[in-house]
């Protein structure tokens with residue numbers, strides 16, 4: 001089967017990443033950008049980013065400061081630990097959103113992240129979390145955020161028989177998937193006749209686009 005997107009297409013899609021957004025990384029010359037990766041589930045995007053920092057496009061540019069979850073039993077945490085990443089968890093269940101977010105932000109600050117990278121982090125973030133990291137939180141979404149926000153984006157594409165979806169990497173603001181778009185990459189969904197196939201094609205693009213977008217951001221904005 002043809003790969004739905006080529007490396008060159010991904011490169012083109014990330015060319016405009018971050019331009020004009022005023023992102024500033026508080027890095028020192030020559031040091032790696034520190035990533036805090038947040039997840040709530042299996043963590044396939046997390047794993048792809050970890051591998052990129054270890055042997056891929058983010059090698060020499062970024063390192064994983066911590067992988068954090070609001071679910072202590074998230075499978076992604078074990079996978080991160082198995083790949084040598086520091087891990088941390090704080091259960092969110094039953095906690096008031098603002099209180100939890102303030103505590104999570106304090107915990108993360110101990111790891112001194114430059115960027116907070118959401119990778120299947122199933123929480124709507126309150127200002128208590130966003131403000132301490134304003135302009136430095138990224139998310140990946142399986143659809144064009146102008147067309148579909150929130151959960152179940154692959155189901156939405158599948159149910160509506162879309163011929164393509166657009167993976168989107170964006171900065172996180174206080175709305176639901178409303179932040180400035182850093183990069184988008186279309187995924188050809190023609191002939192994808194199961195939800196699993198839609199997800200398989202989409203995730204393959206997610207995994208490359210997230211690392212490429214981070215690379216672009218770091219190259220453009222590293223001090």
Ligand code: GRF
Nearest residue numbers: 042043044045120140141142
């Ligand atoms: C991905 O589809 C991502 O776009 C969305 O949540 C899913 C997380 O999957 N925000 P994984 O845990 O990275 O495998």
